[in-house]
Amino acid sequence: MEEQIQKILKHNQLSVTGGRTKILELFLAQDDALAHADIERKTGEKFDRVTVYRTLQTFLEKGIIHSIPTADNSVKYALCKDNCSEGHHHDHHVHFMCSVCGKTLCIDEVSVPVVNLPAGYKVEQIQMIVTGVCKDCA
Amino acid sequence: MEEQIQKILKHNQLSVTGGRTKILELFLAQDDALAHADIERKTGEKFDRVTVYRTLQTFLEKGIIHSIPTADNSVKYALCKDNCSEGHHHDHHVHFMCSVCGKTLCIDEVSVPVVNLPAGYKVEQIQMIVTGVCKDCA
């Protein structure tokens, strides 16, 4: 795992530092999306708030993670799958947010259905946010 | 229009006040979604920031407006269509956000396609956020 993390960081031309390693570790160990506050809590306040913000932004820019707009307008982040780092544009995403436990999951098994917009509209990106009850809370 | 506004407020058991009337007026005169800041600007700073927040929250609770999660994680609000006030749950929405002019529109002409989630997931609400270029900016 350590090795995998180093590989990801190097591959993105980022210095291997304690903060980045720890945060990446969190994402790898997690199956659902993390909010900034979750990360601060889980790192045991070992890093400065600012460092967490900057790390997340760096990861976003490099395409290591992506941000998820949730139905309650809070910001969450999730790890991109392997193919994301190959430079694709995250232009299709389905995210599921459980209204009971609050977990936010990337639903990869489902592809975003095509939407036909009125004439003249050009689509660049489609995000779907499905709210409901997850299989653990049902 | 004045009359329509009063009707909406009364129907939702809300006192008819200057602030609420003005904000509802804005929404009725607008074809795209408004952010809190837009409203403050457009009311000419006539009302306290807090009043605007509270008014928006009241309208949300009463189902007069709904909030839109945007791809950049800012909060926008839009008027619900007539049938919304009849108590339905906004469980399907397509919103289009123009990356050129920034306008956010409710796309009503398009219904949200059905998504098949993995077994065990119960769907309550589906929001789609389509980002791209609108017909005016194309």
Added chain:
DNA sequence: ACAAAACTTGCAACTCTGTTGCAAGTTCTT
């Protein structure tokens, strides 16, 4: 139409989230 009750507003103060500049510290390169 009026007074009392119920609700709404503005103010002040505060919390929470996110950002920026800068100096000190760490990592990388050769």
Added chain:
DNA sequence: AAGAACTTGCAACAGAGTTGCAAGTTTTGT
């Protein structure tokens, strides 16, 4: 191993959103 390049923490700040409370407005009942 030393210098260059990058990263971190700190302090200070900006903005978004919230809360309590007193004063003001709207509504209700008579």
